[in-house]
Amino acid sequence: MITINSYGCRPAPHTNSDATLDKLLDAYAAADAESSIANKRWVVEHVPFVQADQMDRMAKLGVLVSANIQGFIPSENVVRNVGRARAEHRAPLRELLDHQVIVGTGSDWPGDGPNSMFVNIGFYVTRKAKDGKLSGESQKLTRQEALRIATNNNAYLTFEEDVKGSLEAGKLADFLILDKDILTVPEDEIGSILPLATYVGGQKVFARQGGGF
Numbered sequence: 139m140i141t142i143n144s145y146g147c148r149p150a151p152h153t154n155s156d157a158t159l160d161k162l163l164d165a166y167a168a169a170d171a172e173s174s175i176a177n178k179r180w181v182v183e184h185v186p187f188v189q190a191d192q193m194d195r196m197a198k199l200g201v202l203v204s205a206n207i208q209g210f211i212p213s214e215n216v217v218r219n220v221g222r223a224r225a226e227h228r229a230p231l232r233e234l235l236d237h238q239v240i241v242g243t244g245s246d247w248p249g250d251g252p253n254s255m256f257v258n259i260g261f262y263v264t265r266k267a268k269d270g271k272l273s274g275e276s277q278k279l280t281r282q283e284a285l286r287i288a289t290n291n292n293a294y295l296t297f298e299e300d301v302k303g304s305l306e307a308g309k310l311a312d313f314l315i316l317d318k319d320i321l322t323v324p325e326d327e328i329g330s331i332l333p334l335a336t337y338v339g340g341q342k343v344f345a346r347q348g349g350g351f
Contacts, residue, residue, distance in 0.1 A: 150181035150204060156189050163195050176200040181295060184208065186228040193237035202295055203241045205229055209273040210261045231262055232277040242292040259284040260329030281321055311340035315351055
């Protein structure tokens with residue numbers, strides 16, 4: 139199944155299977171043959187079962203991935219449909235990055251998934267599902283890689299890397315003050331990190347009661 143989203147006027151279809159992704163990449167390649175899409179940052183959403191040859195095609199076309207945390211919420215339905223090995227291979231971000239595909243992550247959450255980007259980051263670093271079991275251990279990312287996906291890369295997906303995505307002179311001062319250091323806290327605690335304060339454009343818009351800010 140393909141569901142069409144868009145980033146402005148750019149396509150961002152949701153794809154649920156590798157067969158569907160093949161058809162979508164065929165369409166992207168046909169468009170590219172008429173007029174290059176290499177720098178247009180066309181997006182594919184989720185691609186949970188993406189394969190290595192498809193990663194190569196995306197890298198060649200300049201197609202970006204907006205990923206999610208498929209695999210974090212255990213689903214025996216998925217296991218029955220595709221087998222446990224493929225089910226645990228969902229969201230293979232390690233392989234996508236190794237194939238030079240630019241990946242971002244967002245809040246298009248599964249049904250009972252928690253609405254916290256730190257859960258995404260914690261899952262990418264530990265590959266531990268909600269039940270505590272490993273789900274695709276070979277796909278682990280470093281903390282720095284996971285942070286980059288959630289910040290710099292997300293800005294790149296929307297052509298906003300010059301104004302946000304990192305703390306630099308001349309960019310928007312959008313940042314959080316956290317209750318734990320995401321680079322040193324034990325891996326299993328990353329998903330439970332909470333903001334003490336939120337700043338947008340340098341102005342405080344949220345402060346947790348008793349947080350000190």
